[in-house]
Amino acid sequence: MTGDGAVLALSGVSKTFRQGRRTLAQRVRRAPDDRREVCAVDGVDLRVGAGEILGLVGPNGAGKSTTVRMMATLLEPTRGTVEVCGVDAVAEPGRARRHLGVVIGGERSVYWKLTGRENLEYFAALYHLPPRVIGARIDQVLRDTDLLDRAGDYAERYSTGMRQRLSLARALLQEPAVLLLDEPTSGLDPRSAAQLRERIARLREDGRSVLITTHNMEEADRLCDRIAVIDRGRVVRLGAPAELKRLVEADQVARVRLRVGRSTADGELVSAVGAFATVADKRADGADVDLVLHLPPGTDLLPRLVEVAQRHDAVVHKVDIEPVTLQDVFLSVTGPGAERAG
Amino acid sequence: MNRLEGEVRAVVATTRKELRLMRRYPAEIVSLALWMLLLPLAYIAQATALSSDAPASVDAFAERAGTGDFVAFLYLGWSVYLWLTAVLWGPGLALRQERARGSFEIVFASPVSRFTLLFGGAPAQLVPALVVFASAAVSMRLVFGVPLGWGDLACWLAVLLVAFPALMALGAVFATASLSLQDAAGALQITRGVFTLLCGVTYPLAVLPGALRAVGESLPPTHLLDALRAVTVGSGSLTGELPRLLLLLAEAVPIGAVAMALLWLSVRYARKTGRLGLF
Numbered sequence A: 001m002t003g004d005g006a007v008l009a010l011s012g013v014s015k016t017f018r019q020g021r022r023t024l025a026q027r028v029r030r031a032p033d034d035r036r037e038v039c040a041v042d043g044v045d046l047r048v049g050a051g052e053i054l055g056l057v058g059p060n061g062a063g064k065s066t067t068v069r070m071m072a073t074l075l076e077p078t079r080g081t082v083e084v085c086g087v088d089a090v091a092e093p094g095r096a097r098r099h100l101g102v103v104i105g106g107e108r109s110v111y112w113k114l115t116g117r118e119n120l121e122y123f124a125a126l127y128h129l130p131p132r133v134i135g136a137r138i139d140q141v142l143r144d145t146d147l148l149d150r151a152g153d154y155a156e157r158y159s160t161g162m163r164q165r166l167s168l169a170r171a172l173l174q175e176p177a178v179l180l181l182d183e184p185t186s187g188l189d190p191r192s193a194a195q196l197r198e199r200i201a202r203l204r205e206d207g208r209s210v211l212i213t214t215h216n217m218e219e220a221d222r223l224c225d226r227i228a229v230i231d232r233g234r235v236v237r238l239g240a241p242a243e244l245k246r247l248v249e250a251d252q253v254a255r256v257r258l259r260v261g262r263s264t265a266d267g268e269l270v271s272a273v274g275a276f277a278t279v280a281d282k283r284a285d286g287a288d289v290d291l292v293l294h295l296p297p298g299t300d301l302l303p304r305l306v307e308v309a310q311r312h313d314a315v316v317h318k319v320d321i322e323p324v325t326l327q328d329v330f331l332s333v334t335g336p337g338a339e340r341a342g
Numbered sequence B: 001m002n003r004l005e006g007e008v009r010a011v012v013a014t015t016r017k018e019l020r021l022m023r024r025y026p027a028e029i030v031s032l033a034l035w036m037l038l039l040p041l042a043y044i045a046q047a048t049a050l051s052s053d054a055p056a057s058v059d060a061f062a063e064r065a066g067t068g069d070f071v072a073f074l075y076l077g078w079s080v081y082l083w084l085t086a087v088l089w090g091p092g093l094a095l096r097q098e099r100a101r102g103s104f105e106i107v108f109a110s111p112v113s114r115f116t117l118l119f120g121g122a123p124a125q126l127v128p129a130l131v132v133f134a135s136a137a138v139s140m141r142l143v144f145g146v147p148l149g150w151g152d153l154a155c156w157l158a159v160l161l162v163a164f165p166a167l168m169a170l171g172a173v174f175a176t177a178s179l180s181l182q183d184a185a186g187a188l189q190i191t192r193g194v195f196t197l198l199c200g201v202t203y204p205l206a207v208l209p210g211a212l213r214a215v216g217e218s219l220p221p222t223h224l225l226d227a228l229r230a231v232t233v234g235s236g237s238l239t240g241e242l243p244r245l246l247l248l249l250a251e252a253v254p255i256g257a258v259a260m261a262l263l264w265l266s267v268r269y270a271r272k273t274g275r276l277g278l279f
Ligand SMILES: Nc1ncnc2c1ncn2[C@@H]1O[C@H](COP(=O)(O)OP(=O)(O)OP(=O)(O)O)[C@@H](O)[C@H]1O
Pocket: A017, A018, A019, A038, A040, A058, A059, A060, A061, A062, A063, A064, A065, A066, A067, B273, B274, B275, B278
């Protein structure tokens, strides 16, 4: 274990990729290498404690999968260290793998022409499980993932969600201390996703640590003890869901649609609204302007909004007021407009 | 459980998985058997036409080939060719498919050794070999009445087993190379074209110009083919072929080492560039 009891620890981890093509002719001519260097992960520090579920969220291309691959020993970091249960995963990937259960690529990563049980038998042998425990262990993980009654069917006859569950079952085979799950619930219907979340939550009770990436903010909110928001390769926010939600300095969020007239100046309208609420997002579509507003406590939105609209020759078409969600946090801290604070 | 025992079990499990997949995609094995029956027929017809049953031309062939039985000569040539194709294609394609689908990354994230990763499924490759040679034997015996006995088949089996490690090693070299090749199918065509030309699949190497002949004679598939022809229709015996067979067995070691080195390099490269999970 590392000093502070973290079972998974990343310090200063970066990964740079070369993007673009370098043809054989260029290589032969020893032409200068003009491929772009892309910093997919840029100095990430993360620790996951025993029995903790850490969520990793962020926009497409933020570097989530790259981070997971480095933890899974599938990629070597350009800089920084990765430690799994006290093992240096960069120097000794073989030893680190004994503590890891990995779900990457979800349903594509199972053998379609093998049955669920045969898939697991094969991987149990790759994990060097002792033969006398294999049978019972396979039954156990099949039961945990609700696949026991379909264990004898070819994986090609499973639904997407069942194959996802099969890949989770496989990750559980060697009873790893750390589970790395890259979008385990993508492609699942709401009920299956909820069931899978329950299963993941139960893993925490067994003292296992889980790192999970997801695009579903509600899922991250319900499941994770802490959430790291990652954008352009950096951890931009890290904290418990409730803490993150406090970052949005508002109690409530309003989604507003205004229909503007010919003479309306969008900019002036928005700045007038800005006098009593924070404009978190603005989207214009023809005559419609959609705004996301963060409301300070005690704001009486409707009268002021109607008044401003009238003054700018606009009509209020729709107002939805909701409590702050993680999605609002996500939108306010990621993307081109967000400042890159720690 | 110690490490070695774990690896042995992993090899067994990989082989069992490969056998299951072969059984569930049977078209490949069936087409191998059919090809074995059909491919030599055209060449036998051609040989018959060219020799026009004149003893002089058959004698001329026999002088170079060491046998006048061109039916057996051609069948054995094509069986080695088909086995080689299966060996090059099977494992190489499997690795690429795994990578395309994503299971390669997961297999790689397990603690299993790279040796098992590369050679774990090799025992299953005995199946295509046995299918090819069984089909050859049946065709030779039933269609052309070549007098093959159980003794001959036992000799074949012995030669096959000796040649097996070297062919598996060749297959592994091709498999690792195909991981980083853009066009593995094209590379396969070239490779087997070269083998057809240089290993004497359809003609005795004696007809090749000196330099090509020297290259051809140094290739493991040539040793396999020569040994098979010698024990079946030539004057050779298993004991007489022993030096050649031992050489064939020994060749497996350097070729296998090349395959391991290639795998080591490509995995290192892949862990740097992230190509493990991409096509
Ligand atoms: N093997 C690679 N070679 C070059 N660039 C890569 C490679 N893998 C990822 N990248 C780049 O690294 C960046 C991060 O990619 P990554 O897959 O980690 O994003 P992600 O956060 O998982 O996104 P998503 O939510 O879409 O899954 C992207 O810009 C991507 O183009």
